[in-house]
Amino acid sequence: MSDTTKKLTEYYDDIELCYKGMGLTFSDTPDKVDKIYNSLIAKYTNDMKSADPAGRQAAIDNLKQVKDLHERITCSMIYKDYAREYEKYNLLKDEERQARKQKHEAEREDMVNCPYCSKQLPAKQKVCVYCHGKILSPTEMLMSKVFVTRNVVAAIVVLALVGLGVVMILNPNLFK
Numbered sequence: 001m002s003d004t005t006k007k008l009t010e011y012y013d014d015i016e017l018c019y020k021g022m023g024l025t026f027s028d029t030p031d032k033v034d035k036i037y038n039s040l041i042a043k044y045t046n047d048m049k050s051a052d053p054a055g056r057q058a059a060i061d062n063l064k065q066v067k068d069l070h071e072r073i074t075c076s077m078i079y080k081d082y083a084r085e086y087e088k089y090n091l092l093k094d095e096e097r098q099a100r101k102q103k104h105e106a107e108r109e110d111m112v113n114c115p116y117c118s119k120q121l122p123a124k125q126k127v128c129v130y131c132h133g134k135i136l137s138p139t140e141m142l143m144s145k146v147f148v149t150r151n152v153v154a155a156i157v158v159l160a161l162v163g164l165g166v167v168m169i170l171n172p173n174l175f176k
Helices: 003-021 030-047 053-075 077-109 138-146 149-170
Strands: 111-113 120-122
Touching (some): 003 053, 030 053, 053 077
Antiparallel strands (some): 111 120
16 A cells, blocks of 8 residues: 555545544535534533533533534535535525426416315316316406396397387387
8 A cells, every 4th residue: 555545544534533523424414514513512612611620621622622623524625525515416406496486386376266166276277176167267257247148138128229219219200
């Protein structure tokens, strides 16, 4: 084994010991490394408030050791490479999440309420799958409200009366 290979092996073993010393593995995410580091710092900072001088000194020593381990881990190439890849992974996940959210919002915009049972349905559907009522487009809905039998009969009667009035005005002697 060459001298360079031996140094690299010792370096990687050293970083692995740093990970193990903090209770981590190489596969832990940078977020988890920071979370464990912050929890250890909080623990040893709290232990420094102890009334026992030996306990305070042990907490100070542990705090220095944890800070040194964290610095070695975060300065290592393994951590930096993994952090870079993890950041790319998170960016891709965020983009996918955003695309799904936009797709979901677009689908929600294409939804209509059934006029009979008020359940949401895709706008393209013509019959409600729940109550089997016919789903009308806005134009069809307007036509169905305007051209009901009562309105059509009333319009015919009004037109007939207007026509009769026009005929009476134009030919007054027709009705004598």
